[in-house]
Amino acid sequence: MNQKNFEVVIIGGSYSGLSAAMSLGRSLRQVLVIDSGLPCNRQTPHSHNFITHDGETPAAISAKARLQVGSYKTVHFYEGLAIEAVKKQNGFEIKTESGELFTSKKLLFATGVKDLFPKIKGFEECWGISVLHCPYCHGYEVKNEKTAIVANGEMGFEYAKLISNWTKNLQLCTNGKSQLNSEQTQILKNHGISILEEEIVSFEHTSAYISNIVFKNGEKIPVKAVYSRPAFEQHCPLPQILGCVISEQGFIKVDFVHKTTVPGIYASGDATTQMRSVALAVSSGSVAGAAINKELIDEDF
Structure with missing residues (x-):
């Protein structure tokens, strides 16, 4: 690529x-x-809840999107990893792992998050296939199936309430001593949701489709799906290095048009919100792109 200087x-x-x-x-x-x-959903077999693309593979959606975006001659692509970004007087300088340098007036991070999987054998292999994070993305496909939630405390309670909309055959696995209070525990029991406190050792599965949860005491429970929201970190450290504020929840802090706290830097997609879905990522990127263009117009007019 001969061109080194870009607007964005x-x-x-x-x-x-x-x-x-x-x-x-x-x-x-x-x-x-x-x-x-x-991409974080690279092993997910199907994407849902995105009109016109419902049921397609994530890879197919990305490939079609790249083909369409690539038809615009002002858009260029570089395959590689950005490892450094420095604020300059008139914008930013970005360095890639192979040593390439690029400059821009504006910078957008659409870098997503990296999931930090618990030490449960089989968890990572099943992630996005039968171990799920979002009922709006995948709940319909496992509706009314025997389902477990791996979570604890307030998250466990709220997650159980949410998932009970898709199935009543539900158990909450706290993977250790329950941190729910007595009121929460009773409410779940009243709705037929049992709480299992035994530590989880592994997920038995066939080709990433889970069949049993295995506990430390040797017991097993059969399930067809597990919901979990593992810990995460920002996939890219550069926003924080550049001074962008990270929220208490671990997301890049942005305003309603996806401006970060650093002038000239925007962020969109999973890096900025707990609402992780293809449709919402697309929406946030569209807003950020329009906002960046408007800022460039205002600066030059």
């Missing part, structure tokens, strides 16, 4: 980054999308 560099080329690139490309902006090719 987008770090992260999945749904949110591509959506922002389309907004900016259609706004006649010179845009570079830097992507390392590791």
Whole structure:
């Protein structure tokens, strides 16, 4: 790639980054999308709750999006990892793992988050396939099935309430001593949701489709699906290095048009919200792209 200077560099080329690139490309902006090719849902077999794409594979949606975005001649792609970003007088300088340097007036992070899986054998292999995070994305496909939730405390209680909309055949596994209070415990019991406090050792599965939860005491319970929200960290450390404020929940803090707390830097997609879905990532990228274009217009007019 001969071109080194851009109006906008987008770090992260999945749904949110591509959506922002389309907004900016259609706004006649010179845009570079830097992507390392590791979307968080890469092993999920089907994407749901996104009209016109319901049931498609995440990879198919991304491939179609990239093809469409690539038709705009002002949008360029670089396959690689951004490892450094520095604020300059007139914008930013970004360095890749292979040593390439690019500059831009504005910077958008659409870098997502990295899930930190618990030490449960089989958890990672089943993630996104039969171990699920979002009932709106996957709940319909396992409706009324024997289901477990792996969570504790307030999250466990609220998660159990939520998932009970899709199935009444439900158990809450706290993976250790329950941190629910007595009122929460009674409410769940009144709704037929049992609480299992034994430590989990593994998930038995066939080709990532879970069949049993195995506990430390040797007991097993058969399940068809597990819901869990594992801990996470920002997939890319650069926003924090540049001074962007990270919320107590671990997300990049942005306003309603996805501006971060650092002038000239925007963020969109999973890195900014607990509402993780393809549809919402696309929406946030579109908003961020339009906001960046408007800021460039205001500065030049």
